[in-house]
Amino acid sequence: MTERPIDRRTVLGITGAGAVTLAAGCVSTTDEETPTDSSGGGGNGDSGGDEDTATDSDGSSGPYSIGVVNSQTGSLSAFGERNARGLELALRDVNETTIGGRELDAIGEDSESTSSSGVSAAQKLVNQDGVPFLIGAVGSGVSLAIYESVVDGTDVVQLSQNSTGTDLTNYPGLLRMSPPGGVQSSALASLVDADDHDSVALAWVNNDYGQGLAETFRSEWGGDIVYDEPHDQGASSYSSVVSSMANSGADAWVFITYQPEFTTMAQEAYSNGYEAPYYGADSVQGSDVLDSTPEGSLEGMQVVVPSAAIDQDNYQQFAADFESEYGQQPTSWAAFMYDCVVTAALSIATADEFTGSALQETVRDVTRPEGEEVFTFDEAMEVLGEDGTADDIDYQGVSGPIDFDENGDPVGFLQVLTVQDHEYVQTDTVQG
Structure with a gap:
């Protein structure tokens, strides 16, 4: 992209x-x-x-x-x-x-x-x-x-x-x-690269959405992926995921999953004292996430989401x-x-x-x-x-x-949101 x-x-x-x-x-x-x-x-x-x-x-x-x-x-x-x-x-x-x-x-x-x-x-x-x-x-x-x-x-x-x-x-x-979503993954890779991280831990939900975006991220990211594992939807705990991400020694954590799963991961990472810069695709963002996580636990997280005009x-x-x-x-x-x-x-x-x-x-x-x-x-x-x-x-x-192309895909605009003082703030926009 x-x-x-x-x-x-x-x-x-x-x-x-x-x-x-x-x-x-x-x-x-x-x-x-x-x-x-x-x-x-x-x-x-x-x-x-x-x-x-x-x-x-x-x-x-x-x-x-x-x-x-x-x-x-x-x-x-x-x-x-x-x-x-x-x-x-x-x-x-x-x-x-x-x-x-x-x-x-x-x-x-x-x-x-x-x-x-x-x-x-x-x-x-x-x-x-x-x-x-x-x-x-x-x-x-x-x-x-x-x-x-x-x-x-x-x-x-x-x-x-x-x-x-x-x-x-x-x-x-x-x-x-x-x-x-490939546009999102490319934008995520660019964000991580722009912040001078050399390695990432990549957690992705084990379905078509997670697999596809994770694959594009791998192809676009030029650094090391020291943790790269799927997880299932609907689990009551993801402690093994966040502990493995923390033990990987990655400079940054990238999440391609859904709001309930990410919320649980963020809560468990915070309670265990794990710290890392967070990045995420569109489905990890929402007011429910902010309402269910401690203030300060997501500070500085950057999320790429589709944007309206x-x-x-x-x-x-x-x-x-x-x-x-x-x-x-x-x-x-x-x-x-x-x-x-x-x-x-x-x-x-x-x-x-x-x-x-x-x-x-x-x-x-x-x-x-x-x-x-x-x-x-x-x-x-x-x-x-x-x-x-x-x-x-x-x-x-x-x-x-919109202008559907031959694959049925539309023209897309994306927005970068950054968590500041436990609120989402627009910090950039990109066109796919």
Whole structure:
């Protein structure tokens, strides 16, 4: 990766209220700090629009229904909570304009942050609910399992909201909104190198996400890796991991894992008096981590996370709407979900019919530079008019330009956060 500074950005997120069909129990729509309950809605689409738009194969004219596999529970639920608000805000914005007079609904299912449950959720959405467009999932391994077990060989469009695992690049039929994690690993290697460390201890979670990012880090890091071991999710203790990292004599510790696992490691390292400069990939960062670790225990830690495009007017409006609704700023993970929903809506608006094969023809083109830049769903629908095509628009997401490449990967921006006085402070930005 060629790393270069870009405009200052901040990792923020999203929220809103829209028509969501909540399945598999109660779907949390909370961000981290202010948990609230949410009830389902179904949306009552008005079929009286005059614009040309996709029609269902059975000729129905009610709301369009897409599927969403999210991490409502399990180790990635903190990300799922952020997603839920981004989903709601996007549905609200889409349905204020409508897709040719028809609303958009989202049928939600819980992956429980595991591949097996994610596959079951996707099977229900695709085989029973018959959705032609599937947003999901959070975890890279879950997204890949869904693609291989449910989506591959069908016309269903799959767009992951949060998966950053490097291996997904090898599956061009699996789109994602968040940038590939390999960019993160390269940035981590650059950070460690810039701080003049000669050796590192590398701890990575034993799944597709951890394996992929760790592999890229090894290829990008020019120094010695004196500890390089995987660990499982969900263990009650990681004392053997942190003691081995400490005994390795490494100049710095690099973590490619999830919030619950890292929190336990940080607590046990602190209680045992182990000290080292910490570096981490996106999934170790969050307010839950700060709330659950002693002040001073993470001081100076640097984390590389995907960044939303806060310099853009559409993001600023999005953040203002979010804060007005929920009393706090959004996260980039919610921004990615917001853009997934808007991209789905624009794909539907420009397709000949509401089928997977038709949406496959439009989902990439609505975000490509050949069209006129549009920054909101309403603006896009104005440009499309009654006879516009996917080639006529280039949706610029609240998370930044998307422009899916041939591998289904988007353009990515990253932010470097440093823990200062037990708070995350933006200290740098990079473009992948």
